[in-house]
Amino acid sequence: MECLAVLTHDYRTQNAARRELAGVVRMRFCNRPEKLRQLLRRINVDAVLIDATYFGTDGSFVAFLRSLSDDHPKIVLILCIHLSPHAVHSLLPALLPSVAGVAVLGHDRLVECLHGSQFRVSARSDERQVARAIRAIVPTSAGETIDAFVAAAAQAGTVVSLANGLAVSQRTLLRRLRSWGLPGAAELLSWIRVLLIARRLQTKSVTVESAASTLKFSSASALRRATQRHAGLSPSQLRDARGEARLLDAFQQFVSAGKS
Secondary structure, three states, X not given: XXXXXXXXXXXXXXXXXXXXXXXXXXXXXXXXXXXXXHHHHHOOOOXXXXXXXXXXXXXXXXXXXXXXXXXXXXXXXXXXXXXXXXXXXXHHHHHOOOOOEEEEEEOOEEEEEEEOOOOOHHHHHHHHHHHHHHHOOOOHHHHHHHHHHHHHHHOOOOHHHHHHHOOOOHHHHHHHHHHOOOOOHHHHHHHHHHHHHHHHOOOOOOOHHHHHHHOOOOOHHHHHHHHHHHHOOOHHHHHOHHHHXXXXXXHHHHHHXXXX
16 A cells, blocks of 8 residues: 555644554545545546544545445445444444445544454554564575465464465475474464564553454453463564563574574
């Protein structure tokens, strides 16, 4: 994604979007619907982020979204909203199919996707940071493969789907990992999922349940077991920056042990 248009007149939304998306996408802010329309006529944007509190919950919001999606059918519409989850769900029947996805912007983060959309800026930002941390540990030539592992781990992908995505056999993938001194594919995926947990939990508004859902764990209990198994740390301990650092140290030791 290269350009995101944001319609809001709320400074909280502007500040949260800037903090969350800085360096991820180029943003253009509009404080009035007509300005958004003018912007869309002038430049190509990949998505539109709309603060529902601009309109409230009356029919004007639904009408605006429908007209916008009619005029620009290729734009992925994401609803950014400061309302409660109950209010969001009450709006959904009227919004669909005008909106491709619904996300809650709260406590300065896009913390939860409530409907359909695969557009998760927060999660993708976390993935990039985890990939960067791992790249600092592994050989440079492993970089692209590590990126693929992180993306797969975020979606609870399997070794089979990962190998297929890389267009290699599982045997070739294992051989590459060994040449870089890395553990087996399944072990590496498992570790990366835990690293993603730690990164996600650095956002205080993200609950263990929300992190488990985002990272495709069957339950919050399954997530807790994973963090204990790999680092002997609970999710609450991983929320602390020192806990995340301890996890990274444990992962580095695990990788080093595989090289010896």
